[in-house]
Amino acid sequence: MPAQKTDAPPEPPVLLLFRNDLRIADNLALNAAADTGRPVLPVFVFDDGADGGRPPGGARRWWLHHALERLRASLSERGAGLTLRRGPTLATVLSLVEDTQANAIYWNRRYDPVGIAADSALKTALRERALEARSFDGHLLHEPSRLTTGTGGPYKVYSPFWRALAASGEPRAPVAAPKAIRPLPAPIASDGLENWSLLPTAPDWAGGLRDAWTPGEAGARQRLAEFLDAGLQHYAEGRDRPADAVTSRLSPHLAHGEITPFQIWHALNRPDLDTPARDLETFRKEIAWREFSYHLLFHNRDLASKTVNRDFDAFAWRPDAGLLAAWQQGRTGYPIVDAGMRQLWRTGWMHNRVRMVAASFLTKHLLQDWRDGEAWFWDTLVDADPASNPANWQWVAGSGADAAPYFRIFNPVLQGEKFDPDGTYVRDFVPELARLPSRYIHKPWQAPADTLSEAGVKLGATYPVAIVEHRKARAAALAAYDAMKGTR
Numbered sequence: 001m002p003a004q005k006t007d008a009p010p011e012p013p014v015l016l017l018f019r020n021d022l023r024i025a026d027n028l029a030l031n032a033a034a035d036t037g038r039p040v041l042p043v044f045v046f047d048d049g050a051d052g053g054r055p056p057g058g059a060r061r062w063w064l065h066h067a068l069e070r071l072r073a074s075l076s077e078r079g080a081g082l083t084l085r086r087g088p089t090l091a092t093v094l095s096l097v098e099d100t101q102a103n104a105i106y107w108n109r110r111y112d113p114v115g116i117a118a119d120s121a122l123k124t125a126l127r128e129r130a131l132e133a134r135s136f137d138g139h140l141l142h143e144p145s146r147l148t149t150g151t152g153g154p155y156k157v158y159s160p161f162w163r164a165l166a167a168s169g170e171p172r173a174p175v176a177a178p179k180a181i182r183p184l185p186a187p188i189a190s191d192g193l194e195n196w197s198l199l200p201t202a203p204d205w206a207g208g209l210r211d212a213w214t215p216g217e218a219g220a221r222q223r224l225a226e227f228l229d230a231g232l233q234h235y236a237e238g239r240d241r242p243a244d245a246v247t248s249r250l251s252p253h254l255a256h257g258e259i260t261p262f263q264i265w266h267a268l269n270r271p272d273l274d275t276p277a278r279d280l281e282t283f284r285k286e287i288a289w290r291e292f293s294y295h296l297l298f299h300n301r302d303l304a305s306k307t308v309n310r311d312f313d314a315f316a317w318r319p320d321a322g323l324l325a326a327w328q329q330g331r332t333g334y335p336i337v338d339a340g341m342r343q344l345w346r347t348g349w350m351h352n353r354v355r356m357v358a359a360s361f362l363t364k365h366l367l368q369d370w371r372d373g374e375a376w377f378w379d380t381l382v383d384a385d386p387a388s389n390p391a392n393w394q395w396v397a398g399s400g401a402d403a404a405p406y407f408r409i410f411n412p413v414l415q416g417e418k419f420d421p422d423g424t425y426v427r428d429f430v431p432e433l434a435r436l437p438s439r440y441i442h443k444p445w446q447a448p449a450d451t452l453s454e455a456g457v458k459l460g461a462t463y464p465v466a467i468v469e470h471r472k473a474r475a476a477a478l479a480a481y482d483a484m485k486g487t488r
């Protein structure tokens with residue numbers, strides 16, 4: 001008689017793909033995989049541009065390294081590991097299927113055009129092989145393909161978009177992380193995180209980022225808790241002042257999917273918060289700007305390279321490497337702009353009000369193409385986002401959907417005086433001006449010679465002379481705009 005076979009046949013595992021959703025709570029794909037009761041292989045698939053999109057910039061690479069370490073730790077507390085693979089999505093997943101004999105592959109949906117195309121091709125290829133392919137929501141409150149205007153088209157203006165989003169009902173409740181994840185009986189090969197060289201080495205410019213941020217899901221939870229305790233109650237009134245830590249600073253956590261808009265939305269409903277309605281509504285509307293940006297990206301796949309308002313294709317930008325470099329380095333001679341650009345370089349983040357002023361300054365005062373500014377932000381922001389970054393750049397430059405009218409040109413001095421009245425923000429990031437009295441902090445060129453000298457400021461030596469004169473720059477920008485309109 002043949003020997004009785006005692007081992008049950010190996011159960012095919014479920015592959016669980018991580019990409020821009022580096023969390024275990026409110027991760028519907030992870031929960032669905034764990035709920036099968038079968039072994040689960042969590043894999044971070046890093047396409048790094050191989051699917052045809054832009055690879056993450058330096059600041060996001062730094063963040064990604066740390067976020068992956070933390071994700072791995074959370075998964076291992078639940079019994080699973082994290083396998084790392086780099087390469088094009090389709091080929092990488094097919095090779096994992098072959099290695100593991102997985103017959104089900106789950107993931108959370110992405111909403112950037114390259115991610116959508118890669119995941120659609122993946123779904124088709126897996127289903128052709130009779131494998132189960134399932135995708136879930138989490139990154140956005142709305143599905144861009146489903147939210148349409150009365151005539152069935154996409155929204156191009158924010159206010160009706162917001163009304164439609166608000167009217168579409170309370171977002172689903174977030175789900176808790178699975179308590180346990182059944183691992184594969186034997187580990188499979190993984191790339192080494194260190195070998196991906198995501199961290200800067202020569203030079204290590206990430207000191208300011210380390211001081212400012214705690215990447216990972218626990219860091220995101222902590223930020224949210226702090227914001228609910230201290231920022232939200234002053235949000236409507238204080239969100240435009242860059243020196244006040246009133247805004248949530250959740251943007252990099254959202255960009256990496258360490259927290260979901262569903263979790264944030266429902267946390268705002270906590271009965272003990274007693275938040276004034278105005279603050280709640282203002283904050284929700286900001287979350288909705290993120291949704292709107294993705295809506296725009298979904299319907300304008302080249303948002304980072306092509307103007308939404310095609311009239312702007314005729315705009316006569318004046319490329320000048322020197323001006324661009326002065327802006328990038330925070331050496332324009334306009335303190336609020338320079339403070340913002342240095343905050344960005346030091347911490348990987350810039351306050352929203354100052355992003356608007358700095359972007360306006362580049363595109364209007366310096367007449368540099370918004371795409372150059374967008375690319376710099378892409379490389380340096382820890383929250384660099386394929387939707388929010390180009391959507392906001394085009395909004396400021398005037399070429400976007402529902403954009404700021406071009407002729408409304410921010411005056412950097414008045415913006416500074418209004419939103420940083422005592423210069424606290426400028427003093428922090430432009431220390432060479434720290435001892436100037438508040439009345440001159442946003443216009444050092446107007447300070448009397450003895451005031452400058454007492455403050456240790458020598459224009460042109462310790463701090464740059466303004467690289468353009470506001471009134472002349474404004475007139476030149478308006479002339480360029482008129483010329484563009486004349487070419488229509």
Ligand code: FAD
Nearest residue numbers: 247248249250251286287289290352355384385388389392
């Ligand atoms: P909060 O004020 O606490 O807002 C909460 C959340 O709402 C933010 O985390 C963000 O997800 C969303 N949000 C707020 N304002 C906007 C907005 N205008 N557009 C889209 N979403 C918004 N945001 C990014 O997340 N990534 C980017 O790459 C990015 N690039 C920008 C470029 C320019 C030129 C400008 C003017 C704005 C850009 N923004 C970008 C939007 C905004 O500046 C940041 O979302 C915000 O400063 C993040 O800080 P916070 O989390 O404290 O915001």
